[in-house]
Amino acid sequence: MPEQTKLLASALSPGPNALSGKSLSVTGLRKSYGGTTVVDGVDMEIAAGEFVTFLGASGSGKTTTLMMLAGFTEPDSGGISVDGRDITRLNPGKRDFGFVFQQYLLFPHMTVAENVAFPLQLRGVSKAEIRRRVGETLEAAGLSKFAGRKPRELSGGQQQRVALCRVLVYRPPIVLMDEPLGALDKKLRDQMQTEIKSIQRELGLTVIYVTHDQEEALVLSDRIAIMKDGRIEQFDTPRALFERPRTPFVADFLGAANFLTGKTEDGGADDCTRVRLDTGGVLTARSHPCVPGQSVRAAVRPGKLRLVGAGEGCCSGTVETAVYVGSLTRITVRLDGAAPGTQPLRIETAIVPPRPGERVCVTADPEDVSVFAATDGG
Numbered sequence: 001m002p003e004q005t006k007l008l009a010s011a012l013s014p015g016p017n018a019l020s021g022k023s024l025s026v027t028g029l030r031k032s033y034g035g036t037t038v039v040d041g042v043d044m045e046i047a048a049g050e051f052v053t054f055l056g057a058s059g060s061g062k063t064t065t066l067m068m069l070a071g072f073t074e075p076d077s078g079g080i081s082v083d084g085r086d087i088t089r090l091n092p093g094k095r096d097f098g099f100v101f102q103q104y105l106l107f108p109h110m111t112v113a114e115n116v117a118f119p120l121q122l123r124g125v126s127k128a129e130i131r132r133r134v135g136e137t138l139e140a141a142g143l144s145k146f147a148g149r150k151p152r153e154l155s156g157g158q159q160q161r162v163a164l165c166r167v168l169v170y171r172p173p174i175v176l177m178d179e180p181l182g183a184l185d186k187k188l189r190d191q192m193q194t195e196i197k198s199i200q201r202e203l204g205l206t207v208i209y210v211t212h213d214q215e216e217a218l219v220l221s222d223r224i225a226i227m228k229d230g231r232i233e234q235f236d237t238p239r240a241l242f243e244r245p246r247t248p249f250v251a252d253f254l255g256a257a258n259f260l261t262g263k264t265e266d267g268g269a270d271d272c273t274r275v276r277l278d279t280g281g282v283l284t285a286r287s288h289p290c291v292p293g294q295s296v297r298a299a300v301r302p303g304k305l306r307l308v309g310a311g312e313g314c315c316s317g318t319v320e321t322a323v324y325v326g327s328l329t330r331i332t333v334r335l336d337g338a339a340p341g342t343q344p345l346r347i348e349t350a351i352v353p354p355r356p357g358e359r360v361c362v363t364a365d366p367e368d369v370s371v372f373a374a375t376d377g378g
């Protein structure tokens with residue numbers, strides 16, 4: 001952990017349990033606007049101290065869900081409880097959540113110190129205690145020298161750090177963040193991600209975070225809720241989302257996938273599903289309950305397809321393009337028998353790549369192949 005972050009965490013943490021987060025339970029949360037459902041039955045259990053991210057395309061319902069948790073938007077139905085206590089109809093001010101938004105929402109007419117003091121004043125903390133805690137927090141965040149400045153006299157990163165201090169100074173057990181780093185450049189984003197994650201870990205805070213940036217979600221989160229059309233497609237650890245996507249949408253959304261159509265065959269004693277591809281060739285997927293003869297789509301990530309010597313089981317084709325991009329080469333392969341107009345396979349390989357026009361045979365390990373019914377959307 002960077003020294004500054006350690007300082008900030010220790011300044012905010014007067015005792016071992018003083019800042020530990022709380023658990024949050026959400027059941028059947030729904031919201032419609034003018035007959036259009038924008039959040040459509042969200043259920044989730046979030047453990048105390050967990051970092052959870054809502055990830056999804058614009059309009060998928062992330063912010064509306066967060067606003068319902070915060071109490072700024074009233075749900076049409078469903079329930080929210082914190083540590084087992086129902087807070088569904090509780091005023092936002094009484095929920096004791098912290099909020100950090102993309103627009104820093106600092107008070108422009110107040111100095112940095114006054115901004116950070118504000119939530120403590122609201123809570124009736126004594127003047128002497130406010131002075132002490134604001135001083136400690138700004139010191140720890142490396143912002144003491146800016147205490148007397150107005151927000152407009154600070155850079156974007158400094159303003160966001162003040163916004164974070166203003167939330168953490170009153171030690172909320174649950175912090176809700178909506179695209180808090182959206183306005184910062186890449187380098188500052190990376191730095192602030194490390195800071196946010198370190199503080200969250202150190203203090204055991206429960207954080208619920210909204211972003212549409214995949215990399216950010218992967219870096220920060222214990223679990224990610226992938227949202228689509230107001231619903232959670234899958235709520236899982238980053239690794240599980242990558243390795244065991246439950247829907248074609250999740251397989252494609254995180255890191256892109258190749259989709260190959262075919263029909264299932266029984267894998268015999270191996271507890272495997274063999275997929276006989278429409279183009280010819282076979283892919284084997286492990287641990288999928290198999291109904292032979294079903295039309296399916298097999299999904300494989302570009303980094304998980306392997307080039308092998310021709311033989312039974314692999315899928316033969318011709319290399320179309322090969323582009324070296326540093327540590328690996330991206331190649332595209334048109335499978336023999338592929339219908340005109342279909343996408344070529346995308347493969348990433350670290351081995352010496354074949355050249356365009358060369359014949360290759362493609363396969364994947366069974367654990368890297370996900371199988372979905374052909375009727376599954378996404």
Ligand SMILES: Nc1ncnc2c1ncn2[C@@H]1O[C@H](COP(=O)(O)OP(=O)(O)OP(=O)(O)O)[C@@H](O)[C@H]1O
Binds near residue numbers: 038056058059065212
């Ligand atoms: N107050 C409102 N009145 C009407 N429609 C709304 C309102 N708030 C949100 N919506 C609609 O609800 C849908 C979900 O919006 P929401 O802001 O929750 O999505 P999001 O996933 O957070 O998107 P973004 O990443 O763009 O912020 C959108 O189609 C939006 O236009």
